[in-house]
Amino acid sequence: MEPILEIKNLRKNFDSFSLKDINLSLERGYIMGFIGPNGAGKSTTIKLIMNLIKRDSGEIKIFGKDNIKNEIEVKNKIGFVLDENHYYDEVTVTQMKNIVAPFYKEWDEKVFDKYIKDFELPVDKKIKELSKGMKMKFSLAIALSHNASLLIMDEPTSGLDPVIRSELLDILTELIQDENKGIFFSTHITSDLDKIADYITFINDGEIVLSDTKDSLLENYGLLKGPKSLMDSIDKKDIVGVKENQYGLETLVRNKNKVMRLFNGKAVMEKPTLDDIMVYYTRRNEHA
Amino acid sequence: MLNLAFKDLLIQKKSFFFALLYIVFFMFVFQSLQQAMLPAAITAFTYILVMGAFALDDKNKADIMLNSLPVRRSMVVTSKYLSVYLFALIGIVAYMILHYIARLAKVSLDIYPVDLSGILSTFVSISIMNAIFFPLLFKLGYTKAKVINLVLFFVFFFGVPELINTAVSGMEGEWQGGLVTFLKTTPDYMITLLLIIGTLLILSVSWLLSMKLYSKRDF
Known part of the structure; x- marks a missing residue:
């Protein structure tokens, strides 16, 4: 089966920033965490997927279909949650739902009511009266009530307290039990991903630095601690970055098993x- | 599509009542307007609501929300054009009700009744005004287009009649005579028809242009 989300050589140029031919692929049944510092291109990528901004070149396929040629069909199957509220402050929760719901072919009022109850959302309150956590839950309720297969979330956990964040992660874990669904989730709070992500894609300065399963990433990389003299024997290609402190060096290395063999227990390798x-x-990029 | 037009009313209930008061204000203050009372009042009523809807879309970053729904951008644009006529229709009904109430209450006001020519003038007036504003709003968004629109608003209300006066008086005798002869010899229904066709033409160009500009926007 084709990937639920596939991006090939995607490029977008702005005056002061470019997304440089990025590639990534997400299979059904998995959660991909999309990480990177602020301004790395996470939101730009997500907006390109949603066709909110126009790509300069490259390809975005959702369920194997081009996201622009099949825009309506594709968007019917996407649940979209943003970091900030983009609903009208001036209307109530129910009124806002009534504005959005008719556009979705498979809108399910029962599912929506269930989430409203579960999330304890006050239906008669205006959107502007909701707390940040409530607004996120409302977005999530909308995103989950039209039988979406792909959930795309841009920094959904930013600014939320740990309790609500953990609730959200539980919901996502439950959701992904359905093997036909996929979740693409950008964040700079990486501890969220330690808990739930299957894949990690890391973007920095408009380029994909790495994209792999979380487990192989954590197995392949190691944090080497030891005296300065150790550094010289490591293959430069295996060094990602070095931090110096009063006890010696802390080095992030690739191929940690290969590096570890060099030292025969004279250094400490941490996860x-x-x-x-x-x-x-x-x-590393800043110093380059 | 009408759903989106109604949405523009729902999000600005307060402005809606303010706009209704504006119709009453026009009835009181512009007694001298006579036949132009209805088009003037409804044009102002529509202007307040159309601009209010664009302002709230901008404030709430609604373009991002709307365009993440399974909706074509052309539909977002078309629904805004439809909303103009929805607002105008509501305004005209409100005007008729106010007129009726004033008559019942025997208020000594000279309120010009709603008639076909009044409705036609209203149609021409709101169509041309919004045909000019909309492409700018769809290209730049409300905040950036606001200044230009303000200038256009004054040009529209004060400049255009002035311009026509100057143009007419500045014409060579032959031209002026020609125009007067044309207006005199052409039957009324023909002039009305030409006016409607002209308005529809401007409206169509504006609509196509807005769709093109909006489809290229990055949000």
């Missing part, structure tokens, strides 16, 4: 977090 990987890659 990096996604944050470590993101920080070392970003710093």
Whole structure:
């Protein structure tokens, strides 16, 4: 079966920033975390997927179909959640639902009512009176009530308290039990992804730095700690970045098993977090 | 599509009542307008609501929300054009009701009744005004288009009649005579027909242009 989301050589040029021929692919049944520092191109990529901005070149296929040629069909099957509220402040939860619902072919009022109850959303309150967490839950309720196969979320957890964040992650975990669905989820809070992501795609300065399963990423990379003299024996290609402190060096390396064999236990190899990987890659680029 | 036009009313209930008051204001203040009372009042009523809807779309970044729905951009544009006539229809009905109430209450006001020529003038007036504003709004968004629109608004209300006066008086005798002869010899229905066709033509060009401009926007 074709990937649920596939991006090939996607390019978009702005005056001060370019998305440079990026590639990624997400299979059905999986959650992909899309990480990168602020301004790396996460939102630009997501807006291109949603055809909110126009691509300069490249290809975006959703369920194997071009996202622009089959725009209506594709968008019927996408649930979309944004970092900020884009609903009208001036209307109530029910009125806003009534504006949006008629556009979806497979809108399911029962499912929506269920989420409204589960999320304890006040239907008669105006959108502007909802808290940030409530607004996100409302967006999520809309995104999940029209039988979407692909959930696309742009920084859904930013600015939310840990309780609501954890609730959201639980919902996503439950959702992905359906093997026909896929979730593409951008964030700079990487601890969210430690819990739920199957794949990690890391973007920096408009380029995809890496895209792999989370497990192989965490197995392949290691955080090497030891004295400065150790550094010289490592193949330069295996070094992602180096941080110096008073005890010696901390180095993020690729092919950690190969590197480890060089030292015969004279150095300590720790498991990096996604944050470590993101920080070392970003710093390296800054120093280059 | 009408759903989106009604949405523009729903999001601005307060402005709606304000716009209704504006119709009453026109009835009181512009007693001298006579036949032009209906088109003037309804044009102002429509203007307030159309601009209000664009302003709220802009404030709430609704373009992002709307265009992430399974909706074509051309439909977003078309529904805005439809909303103009929806607002005008509501305005005309409100005008008729107010007129009726004023008559019942025996208010000593000279309110010109709604008639076919009034409706026609209203149609021409709101169509041309919005045909000019809309492509700018769809290209630039409300905030950026606001300044240009404000200038256009004054040009539209004060400049155009002035311009026509100057143009007519500035014409060579032969031209002027020609125009007067044309207006005199052509039957009324023909002039009306030409006016409607001209308006529809301007409206169509504006609509096509708006769709083209909006389809290229990045949000």
